[in-house]
Amino acid sequence: MNKVYFKYLLHTNRNIIAVLFMTCFLIYPFMIFFVDRQMFYSQALDACIWYSFILMILTFCIPIYMQNKRLKKKSVDTFYSLPIKKEKMYHTEMIFGLFLVFVPWVFNYLLGISQYWIKEGSLASGKEVLILIACLIYGFIQYSMNYFLVGKCNNVLDGVITLFAYDFLPVVIFVVAGSFIDMNTVGINAYDVVNFANMSVHGAMYSLVYYFIYRLHYSTLFLNFPIGFLFLLLHCILGILAYREAWRDYVCKPLEEAEQKTTSAWSYRFLIPIYCMLYLSLATYNNGIEIMTITGVLVFLGYLAATFVSNRAIKISARSLVFFASVLLVMNIFTYVFRENKAFGLNEMFPTDYAYVDLDLYINLYDEQKNIQADVSLSDEEIITSLQDLQRVCIDRFYEGQGETIGSLLISYKDSHGKKICNYNYSITKGDEEELLELLKKSGYEIEITDWDIKVE
Amino acid sequence: MLEIKNISKSLGGNSVLKHCSLKIEDGKVFGLVGVNGAGKSTLLRCIAGIFQVEEGEILIDGEPVYENEKIKKQILFISDDPYYPLNATLTSLKKFYQTFYDWNEERFQEFYKIFNLPLDKPINNFSKGMKRQVFILISLAIMPKYLILDESFDGLDPVMRLNFKRALMEILADGKMTVLISSHSLRECEEICDAFGILENGCIQTSGDLEALKNQVHKIQLGFKDEISKELFKDLDLLYFKKVSHIVTLVVRGDIEEIKQYLKLLNPILMDVLNVSFEELFIYEIMKKEGNFYE
Incomplete structure (x- = not known):
């Protein structure tokens, strides 16, 4: 790092630093000050979590700001003719960027949480320190990744577009994969297969901190979620690789590419x-x-x-x-x-570790002007095997495009505590109702036929 | 001494510099000239250590320039459109350059009085000429060992150009500074430069001492009684040939006495030796290279 250059950056960016301090102050400690005492505990923690989004915005904007001069011909001529090695320039700018991202944010975070301490003599939930650590780690990872991606571009516009495209990519994958599965499978819930939280965490972008904190917030013990540590480890490796690659790129990238079209394989x-x-x-x-x-x-x-x-x-x-x-x-x-x-x-990946199955059946028999409505539980192995056979029939019929829909069948596999393992939702076609009623009879339910309904009790 | 040894550089897949070599002695004012797109700015950026060359090397006092802090401290590059941060003032820009280079405040104040620029007004609002004055003033205050000016005269009014030349001459009198100037204004170069290089097709085609070259190239006007064939001049190193009726104008390279003797054998009724300006020299050199030196 070049101390002289760092001091120069500090001096010339003093207005930006002041604006960042002020913005962070108004968003967090200042708001916390006005939180109603009765709502204090829940709101204070929520505010603490949402404040982390400011950090995410900073890790998006600061890499573009710091690399701005590398992406413009005029500034390239001035800065890279200076008597500083590119390597030193990289470390100085990287560290200064981290300073801009973290120092105003952390200072105001500490100022905010210290208000609980002053008012209550303790922290609101005790998770604030963990949240701070998570934010520091993920903030660094995200900053490094964004810095690397901007460095792969040759102009500011491409840098901004590339960052946005990468940040939205996990969400787009989630939505598109969900829609594709929804359209081309039957019974299963697409969003059980394509789990948003996992997709986002794998995406390693804007929702990283949110899901990390989400886990902290809704779990009683941080250690109950070892998978969080695996992701943390994976992303730490990615962050370090991004830092290293950004460094290599900074030193090796030909400066004549500034303001040219971006041709990197990492971008368009x-x-x-x-x-x-x-x-x-x-x-x-x-x-x-x-x-x-x-x-x-x-x-x-x-x-x-x-x-x-x-x-x-x-x-x-x-x-x-x-x-x-x-x-x-x-x-x-x-x-x-x-x-x-x-x-x-x-479609046929039925669970094996269930305790019983809940059926929620609704059939409208237009010809007989009768409804079948049932909400029953099945636990017999043989019956459930028969039910799965019926599920397979429904699946075949979906792909063959046969039959007239007369109702719906929701099947929930549950564990011994009654917690849902997974759901299947099928359209019932004419002829299935008899098989279903037979199945219910076999499992000991009584079928009562009235003028309007066929009741299952 | 600045040595450019067989360098090559491509931009966007186009080969801009091809095995280009050049030597510039310390204390010289070197004028780099060439047609538009010849690669002058690219060469200057390579010398300033901004661009990395693909082949060859650029040495200053035997040390490579690229990524060499010690050597780069001796070089100041002022581009044709220099960068300044938004809302930068002369004071803030001074602070920027003070951070990285040895700054002579006394010299700054001395030249500041001549240039008389507002210290605390945004440079953004300055005219193009004033912006150039700002950077010239800065370069004079830094007085690097190697000053590289990429078309920095353009945009200066005649008075300021004169002031800059005077200031430069004053500094150059010490012989501590070497200046590299690329300019389209060859007349300006001729007044300041004592050495030159013509960059063409990616390499230095001609270089050397300006006066020596001017002594080597002569413009001669000849008058003959009868119409004369250009074939008679084929033994001369012609850069330019023009015949209007019985009057012939030649630009020829070589020893003037030998040329005169050769021409006397053709029995001209009139023979005038005229001065050749640097601009003319450049034009004739380029025309000859392009193969259209006969009109």
């Missing part, structure tokens, strides 16, 4: 195909030709816009068109194979 070259692929997975034949066309056109327009922005030119090459058509074709082939193989058994 990766992001455009991945976003295109994700969205085109929704433009598939099974949704019908209209939906497929509309979705395809919308994705194509987005693809064109992204290509124009990345190339800084309104022109499309034959290669881009071929790429788009190929992705569309591949996604349709994948969907076809996925459906032909009945989601590769995803």
